[in-house]
Amino acid sequence: MNRRRFLAGAGLAGATALAGCGSLSSQSTRAPPLVEDRPDATYRPTHVEGMGMAGMAQAGDYMVGLTYSFPHRFWTVTGTTAEKVDIRSEDSLHLMATVWDPETEMVLPVSAGLSITVERDGETVADKPPWPMVSQNMGFHYGDNYALDGDGVYQLTVRVNGMSERRLGAFSGRFGEAAEATVDFDFRQSTLEQLSFEEFPDTQGERGAVDLMTMDMIPTSQAPAVSALPGTVLGTDKGSDAVYVASWLREAAFLDDGQSYLAVSVRTPYNRVPLPMLSLDGRVAVDGETAFEDALTAAVHPDIGYHYGAVVETDAAEPSVGVDVVAPPQVSRHEGYETAFLATPSFSF
Amino acid sequence: MTGRGISRREFAKSAVAIGGTAALAACLDRGSASVPEGTDDPSTLPARQHAWNDALATDDAGNPRMPRHHVLLLLDYAGDGTPTDAHRERVETALRDLERAYAWHTEGLLFTLGYGPAYFERFESGPAGVDLPDPAALAPFEDPDFDTPDALLHLASDDERVVLEAEEALKGTRGTANDREMTASFEGIFNESDRRTGFVGAGLPADNQDVDGVPDSEPVPEESPLFMGFKSGFKGNQATEDRVTVESGPFADGTTQHLSKISLQLQQWYEQDSRDQRVSKMFCPAHAAEDRVEGVGENLGTDSGMDECPEDAVESGRRNGVVGHSQKMVSAREDDAPRILRRDFDSTDGGQAGLHFLSLQGSIADFVATREAMNGTDVAENAAVGQRVNNGILQYMTVERRGNYLVPPRSLRALPPASPN
Numbered sequence: 001m002n003r004r005r006f007l008a009g010a011g012l013a014g015a016t017a018l019a020g021c022g023s024l025s026s027q028s029t030r031a032p033p034l035v036e037d038r039p040d041a042t043y044r045p046t047h048v049e050g051m052g053m054a055g056m057a058q059a060g061d062y063m064v065g066l067t068y069s070f071p072h073r074f075w076t077v078t079g080t081t082a083e084k085v086d087i088r089s090e091d092s093l094h095l096m097a098t099v100w101d102p103e104t105e106m107v108l109p110v111s112a113g114l115s116i117t118v119e120r121d122g123e124t125v126a127d128k129p130p131w132p133m134v135s136q137n138m139g140f141h142y143g144d145n146y147a148l149d150g151d152g153v154y155q156l157t158v159r160v161n162g163m164s165e166r167r168l169g170a171f172s173g174r175f176g177e178a179a180e181a182t183v184d185f186d187f188r189q190s191t192l193e194q195l196s197f198e199e200f201p202d203t204q205g206e207r208g209a210v211d212l213m214t215m216d217m218i219p220t221s222q223a224p225a226v227s228a229l230p231g232t233v234l235g236t237d238k239g240s241d242a243v244y245v246a247s248w249l250r251e252a253a254f255l256d257d258g259q260s261y262l263a264v265s266v267r268t269p270y271n272r273v274p275l276p277m278l279s280l281d282g283r284v285a286v287d288g289e290t291a292f293e294d295a296l297t298a299a300v301h302p303d304i305g306y307h308y309g310a311v312v313e314t315d316a317a318e319p320s321v322g323v324d325v326v327a328p329p330q331v332s333r334h335e336g337y338e339t340a341f342l343a344t345p346s347f348s349f
Numbered sequence: 350m351t352g353r354g355i356s357r358r359e360f361a362k363s364a365v366a367i368g369g370t371a372a373l374a375a376c377l378d379r380g381s382a383s384v385p386e387g388t389d390d391p392s393t394l395p396a397r398q399h400a401w402n403d404a405l406a407t408d409d410a411g412n413p414r415m416p417r418h419h420v421l422l423l424l425d426y427a428g429d430g431t432p433t434d435a436h437r438e439r440v441e442t443a444l445r446d447l448e449r450a451y452a453w454h455t456e457g458l459l460f461t462l463g464y465g466p467a468y469f470e471r472f473e474s475g476p477a478g479v480d481l482p483d484p485a486a487l488a489p490f491e492d493p494d495f496d497t498p499d500a501l502l503h504l505a506s507d508d509e510r511v512v513l514e515a516e517e518a519l520k521g522t523r524g525t526a527n528d529r530e531m532t533a534s535f536e537g538i539f540n541e542s543d544r545r546t547g548f549v550g551a552g553l554p555a556d557n558q559d560v561d562g563v564p565d566s567e568p569v570p571e572e573s574p575l576f577m578g579f580k581s582g583f584k585g586n587q588a589t590e591d592r593v594t595v596e597s598g599p600f601a602d603g604t605t606q607h608l609s610k611i612s613l614q615l616q617q618w619y620e621q622d623s624r625d626q627r628v629s630k631m632f633c634p635a636h637a638a639e640d641r642v643e644g645v646g647e648n649l650g651t652d653s654g655m656d657e658c659p660e661d662a663v664e665s666g667r668r669n670g671v672v673g674h675s676q677k678m679v680s681a682r683e684d685d686a687p688r689i690l691r692r693d694f695d696s697t698d699g700g701q702a703g704l705h706f707l708s709l710q711g712s713i714a715d716f717v718a719t720r721e722a723m724n725g726t727d728v729a730e731n732a733a734v735g736q737r738v739n740n741g742i743l744q745y746m747t748v749e750r751r752g753n754y755l756v757p758p759r760s761l762r763a764l765p766p767a768s769p770n
Contacts (some may be wrong), residue, residue, distance in 0.1 A: 078626050078671045078739055079634060085621045090565070111729060112490055112736035115747070124561055124701075128614045129737060129744055144617070161490045164729065164736060178492065279667040279733040295667065295731035327670035327733035 031073055031087065035205035038339045041241040042269055045336035046204045048137050050196035054095070054156060054187075056217060060179025063102040064114075064158050065218040067138075068093045068187075069195060071145040075338035076131060077330050082338045085145075092148040093192060096141045097130060098218050099160055101171070104302050107221035108175065109140050109276035109331075111298065112161035118146060119155040132277065135334035136209040139221035139273045143332075148187055157182040166299035166309070168254050209270040209336060223267040223274045223305045230303045231263070234321055239345025240328065242275055243267050246321050246349040247304070258315050264296060264323055265307040268337070274306040275341060279326035282308075286316040296323075321349040363557060365418050365509050366546045366697055370522055373513040384511055384527050385452035391445060391759075394453055396602045398461040398759050399709050401692075402590055404454045406507070410650045412584045416455045416505035417550040419694045420512045421608070421705060422519075423498035423752075424539035431471050432764035441763035442533035447515055450526035451506075458515050459505045462762045463606045463754035468499040472767035476755050478598025481605065482713055484751040487720045490736055490743075493609070496752030498542045501608060503692075503707065538764075545610065547696035547705050550574050554695055562612060562702030568619035573645045576613055576695050576702050577742065579631050580645050585652025586675070588690040593709040599769040602758035604709045607716040610696075610750040611704040618745045626671075630742055633658035633665070633673035655679050666728040666740075674723065674741035681722035688715040704746070713753050 032046040054066035071091035075082035097114060100107045109132060118126040130142040148154065163175040200210075212220050223245075226236055231249035238244070249261040262284055266275045276298065284292040296308035312319070325344040333340075364372040388394065395403075405413040426432060444462065451458035466483050469475045484495045502519070504512045517523040521536030548557065554576045558569045563576065570578050595603045618627065628637040635658050636642050642649065653675040659665035662680060666672035681688060689708040696703040710716050725740040737743040757765050 076621060076626070078629055079669050081625075083621075083623050083626060088620065111738075113738060113744075126616075127562070127612075127747075128617055131617075132735065132738060159492075161736065164489070164726070178490065277670075277733045277735055277738075279670065279731070297731050326667050330670045330733045330735065330739050 032199055034335070038205060039207055040339050040342075041207055042136070042209050042340045043336050044200055044203045044206050044208045044210060045136065045334070047197060047199040048210050051096075051138070051213065052191060052195055053217065054185040055183030057181035057183050058102065059158060059160055059181035060177055061101070061175050062108070062160050062179055063100050064160060064181055065098045065100070066156055066158065066183060066185065067096045067098070067218065068192070069096070070094060070192065070197065072143075072334060074131070074133065074143070074335075075333045077328070077332060077342070080328060080342050080344070082333060082342060084338070087145060088147065090147040091145040092187070092189075093146060094143055095130065095146045096138060096143040097158055098141045100219050101175070104170070105219040106300070106302065106305065107140055107219055108163065108300060109221070109274065109306055110160060110163050110165070110175075111277055112164050114142055114158055114160045117157040118148070119157070120149060120152055125149055125154065131332040133332040133334060134268065134273050134275065134337055136271060136336050137211065137213045138334070139212055139271070140276065140331070141221075151188050152186075154185045154187055155182050156185050163300070166297050168299055168301040168304075169252070170302050171300050172254065209268070212271045212273070221273055223265050223272045224303065225272070229263075229265065231261070234319075235349035237347045237349070238269070239325065239347060240343035241269060241340040243269055244323060244347055246323065246347070248319060250315055250317065255311065258313060260312050260314055260316070260319070261309055262292070262296070262312055262321060263301075263304050263307045263309040265305060266329070268341075275329040275331065276306055277330040278308065278328060280308045281324040281326055282310055283322040284310075284312045284314070284319045286314050286319050291316070291319065323347045323349070363697055365420060365512055365548070368420070368513065368516065368544060368546065370517060373510070373517055373523075376510045376513055384508055385454060385457045386527060386529070387448045387451050387453065387457060389449055391448060394448060394759065396758050396760065397590065397594060397604070398756050398762055399593070399604045400590055401459050404459055406455050409647070412582065412651055414455070415549045415582065415692060415694060416459060417507045417548055417553060418505065418509045418512045419547045419549075419705070420504040420516050421545040421707075422502040422516065422541055423496060423543040423545075424500040424502060424535070425542050426468065426471075426499040426764070427538055427540055431766070436538045437764045439533040439538060440535065443519055443531065443535060444762065446529070446531045446533065447518065447526060450518075450529040451511060451515065455507045457506065458511050460515070461503045461606070461756045463501045463756035464765065465496070465498055465501065465752060465754050467497045469767050474767055476600055477768040479595055479600050479603070479605065479755055480712060480714070481753060481755050484753050487717060487751070488724045488748070489726070491748045493748045493751045496543070496608065496750050498752070500539065501606065501752065501754045545696065545698050545705055547694040547698070549694035557695075557697050558702070560697045560700050560702045562614050564616045564620050566620065568615075570645060576615060576704070577618065577631065577745070578627065578645060579642070580647065580649070582691050583649065583652045586678070586687055588687045588710065590690065592686060592688070593690045593711050595711060600755060600757055600761065603761070604756045605711065605713050605716075606754040606756050607708050607710070607713060608752045608754065609706045609748050611706055612747045612749055613702040613704060614745055614747070615702060629671050629673060630739070631674050633676040634669040634671055635659065636673070662725075663728050663732070666725070666734040667732040670733040671739040672725060672728045672734050672741060677722050677725050677728065677741055678719065681719040689719050709756070
């Protein structure tokens with residue numbers, strides 16, 4: 001396994017670790033106070049933290065990367081409510097797992113989720129499924145705060161469940177099976193404390209986002225640029241601060257003659273982090289006639305990325321499309337995303 | 350079984366979990382109230398081994414209340430091939446001894462003895478008239494190991510002395526039960542392949558929460574009968590004993606039994622989820638929004654109030670982004686009645702918070718259908734609800750083991766043939 005440190009690229013370039021401060025761990029458990037008047041939108045957080053590498057391994061069709069940072073506050077989402085999770089005094093770190101396809105390096109948000117067992121000397125230290133999460137600098141990942149038992153080598157066993165999302169194109173027939181991998185993680189408090197911790201006293205709370213990290217070994221989750229989406233882009237709109245891109249494919253290997261495909265890619269503003277776990281309804285009308293009216297299905301495709309789609313029985317070139325958000329993305333949020341993407345807008349393309 | 354030295358502190362926590370003669374001795378020293386005696390006339394006892402409801406106490410609302418202490422013994426038949434008549438006779442005698450010693454009552458002793466598919470493989474065919482499949486994984490996200498003992502003995506009582514003493518008496522390490530002589534035991538007939546224990550009832554989960562899976566903040570409410578902080582097993586959410594009874598064939602008056610061993614991970618449940626989130630996930634989001642659940646749910650009466658939750662769990666889940674455990678179970682009802690009778694209880698076996706999910710049903714297929722509803726795979730499809738996240742309580746539990754059994758009628762409980770005359 002690889003234990004080298006992965007400090008952030010773009011977003012943290014030039015950030016200095018608070019050398020000589022000597023109180024980084026207590027600083028993390030006393031994270032800066034939240035911004036008082038947070039917009040109902042993506043905003044710049046009070047701070048960002050660097051990240052260390054805990055290990056990586058192949059598990060079946062998946063690659064799994066495990067990283068860590070200081071314990072975080074984060075928000076879980078049920079319905080349209082975000083509930084804050086506070087850092088506990090016993091929390092040692094925020095442990096994160098990223099799952100991706102080693103062939104395309106696409107990060108896969110698996111709604112079936114994964115579980116992580118943390119063991120040391122054969123004893124279970126922690127056993128819980130981390131939350132699916134989005135973070136401005138980390139993108140989509142699974143994460144939670146964990147209490148470890150001091151410095152030492154821990155075995156992290158990750159079980160990734162099989163994807164239930166529709167898998168299209170080259171992803172067809174892949175990622176259907178659960179798989180498991182174990183890595184050794186040599187945890188040292190002193191190494192954790194060397195991670196960067198950069199505050200933004202002047203810009204915190206402003207609408208905007210810190211940049212996505214670039215990492216050497218682990219891809220970050222980013223939806224394709226609108227211009228890179230296959231097919232015809234019917235339109236781009238924004239609602240509850242998320243960006244919705246509707247595209248229309250009349251030709252694809254997974255379509256039969258006379259069929260087309262509606263794909264709705266939902267991503268964060270600024271960083272294009274895909275937003276999974278939405279309930280979406282879609283309508284397609286051709287020449288005033290309804291060609292499709294039903295739930296859209298979460299799907300992954302090498303070129304479209306993670307999206308919500310439907311096969312429609314028409315080969316019309318210019319359909320009119322309606323999309324209703326029935327429930328907002330139920331992914332947990334790191335700071336800066338917890339007030340965004342919580343409403344249920346509707347769109348016409 | 351040899352006695353092991355135990356500290357008083359350990360005893361205070363888990364005499365039944367520790368088990369053996371030492372735990373029993375400590376228990377007997379402490380107990381004072383007498384245990385009601387049983388009957389010399391077996392014909393006064395119900396034909397169904399699983400006829401417990403009339404022998405159970407009820408809570409204030411009128412729900413049958415499970416005995417507080419439980420022991421499960423997974424047993425392998427010591428002989429090769431089919432059992433001998435001599436063994437049958439000794440097993441029956443030992444069980445009748447227990448029925449003489451203890452009243453068939455929650456303050457006395459309730460028990461069942463069931464048999465797994467491995468037992469019936471000793472015969473030329475499976476149990477006549479009953480489909481008893483090998484256990485299987487019942488969700489795409491679970492990977493359980495399978496229990497394949499010949500037999501499963503379930504001992505239950507409100508009195509921990511009783512389950513411990515009955516166990517030792519059956520094992521032959523104790524010559525008396527409730528001061529009555531044991532004239533036979535299972536010694537030389539059954540070998541124990543696993544021993545599991547547990548408890549259910551107000552106070553017990555709180556007293557036993559110092560285990561893996563429950564955070565150190567001691568969050569389990571004192572009044573909760575189960576680790577997750579809510580009541581379950583409401584009368585209206587349980588199949589009747591009639592409903593779970595095999596109707597015809599030689600095993601009529603029997604039932605099928607499924608036992609799963611589930612580990613609980615409750616740190617997120619108690620320290621990250623809010624009360625509203627817990628109520629949403631256990632019952633339904635409407636119960637949380639309307640504040641319908643007080644405390645552990647004592648105010649709910651005799652059912653979980655699903656009439657007041659949206660009936661279509663799939664549509665409700667799509668709209669709310671979360672679906673309740675109870676809400677999902679509505680779709681498993683048949684003729685508007687639940688298909689399984691839960692007799693589950695919590696556990697600290699192996700120092701891990703867990704649940705021995707023991708359920709009775711007319712056919713294992715009833716259990717499979719009920720579990721399929723709980724999986725919520727249909728809810729997660731095309732919805733913001735994850736396969737485990739916001740999908741009832743699936744996120745907080747892992748099914749470790751599964752096993753299936755046939756609990757024959759009382760008349761066939763002792764090493765029955767597969768095709769009784």
